[in-house]
Amino acid sequence: MQSSQTDWKQLLLAVGDLEDGFIEHRLPITDKLVDRQFNLFPDSTQEPLLLHFHSPTGLTWSDESSPKTYAAFEIRPDVFFIDWLEPDNIRASMSLIVDLVTQEVTSLQSLLPTPLEARQNIYDRIVQHNQMSAVRVTITHAGIGRPRVNVIHQRTKDLIGMRLKHTYSKNHIFEHIYLNEHFFAWQSLAGADKGMADTEPVNYLKIGADLYLFNWYERLVPWSGVLLMDLAAQRAVGKMHWYTDLEMFERLAYVTVGSHVQFLNETIYE
Numbered sequence: 001m002q003s004s005q006t007d008w009k010q011l012l013l014a015v016g017d018l019e020d021g022f023i024e025h026r027l028p029i030t031d032k033l034v035d036r037q038f039n040l041f042p043d044s045t046q047e048p049l050l051l052h053f054h055s056p057t058g059l060t061w062s063d064e065s066s067p068k069t070y071a072a073f074e075i076r077p078d079v080f081f082i083d084w085l086e087p088d089n090i091r092a093s094m095s096l097i098v099d100l101v102t103q104e105v106t107s108l109q110s111l112l113p114t115p116l117e118a119r120q121n122i123y124d125r126i127v128q129h130n131q132m133s134a135v136r137v138t139i140t141h142a143g144i145g146r147p148r149v150n151v152i153h154q155r156t157k158d159l160i161g162m163r164l165k166h167t168y169s170k171n172h173i174f175e176h177i178y179l180n181e182h183f184f185a186w187q188s189l190a191g192a193d194k195g196m197a198d199t200e201p202v203n204y205l206k207i208g209a210d211l212y213l214f215n216w217y218e219r220l221v222p223w224s225g226v227l228l229m230d231l232a233a234q235r236a237v238g239k240m241h242w243y244t245d246l247e248m249f250e251r252l253a254y255v256t257v258g259s260h261v262q263f264l265n266e267t268i269y270e
Contacts, residue, residue: 073256
């Protein structure tokens with residue numbers, strides 16, 4: 001009897017073509033920050049930065065003259081997720097958590113690899129660069145109006161052992177298992193990439209009670225995902241940024257997303 005064989009190449013290419021169907025459960029875009037300015041005091045420097053929301057879609061960040069085209073979402077009262085694609089480098093995108101409750105801002109910059117970097121195999125990447133993924137992630141924190149006093153935004157282990165289901169739409173449903181402070185496992189439960197699964201490097205940050213910033217950056221497909229997850233409200237908002245062309249690495253996709261979050265179970269590790 002001949003065993004059936006999975007078409008792994010077809011499944012892999014399907015991962016690259018996932019732009020549609022991520023906004024069914026996305027929060028509405030908000031304009032509450034329009035005309036507001038914030039002086040930010042980063043943890044890593046004494047030089048303050050200016051964050052200015054000029055319009056519902058335009059902001060300036062620091063002393064850069066070029067405006068950013070952003071989208072803002074209010075996941076909780078006075079807690080905002082802001083995201084944009086860098087206009088002068090479409091491989092780079094920025095996520096901000098502007099928290100007017102704790103007077104903190106957390107930024108997460110994602111930088112996708114060049115086509116040459118994306119083609120490097122995982123073994124060589126680890127040996128030569130000590131990196132699991134070709135995606136680069138930079139996380140920084142700042143206080144609003146003054147240096148941070150009460151440090152609430154920080155790395156956490158709270159999610160370790162949890163198993164959640166993220167439903168973006170009927171065609172995009174993913175199971176997440178948060179294994180440890182370095183990795184999580186995922187599998188696709190619906191859609192063209194159903195059956196695909198992998199384990200990826202992660203960043204977990206606690207923003208507030210039952211509110212977490214989760215970032216994963218993939219090893220095989222050049223992909224950066226960011227979700228601000230409100231486990232109490234069972235919802236998440238975020239973005240995904242990846243290469244859709246997994247043979248030549250010439251085309252990229254960038255979308256803001258939203259999911260319904262279902263808690264499945266939790267493993268307590270001794």
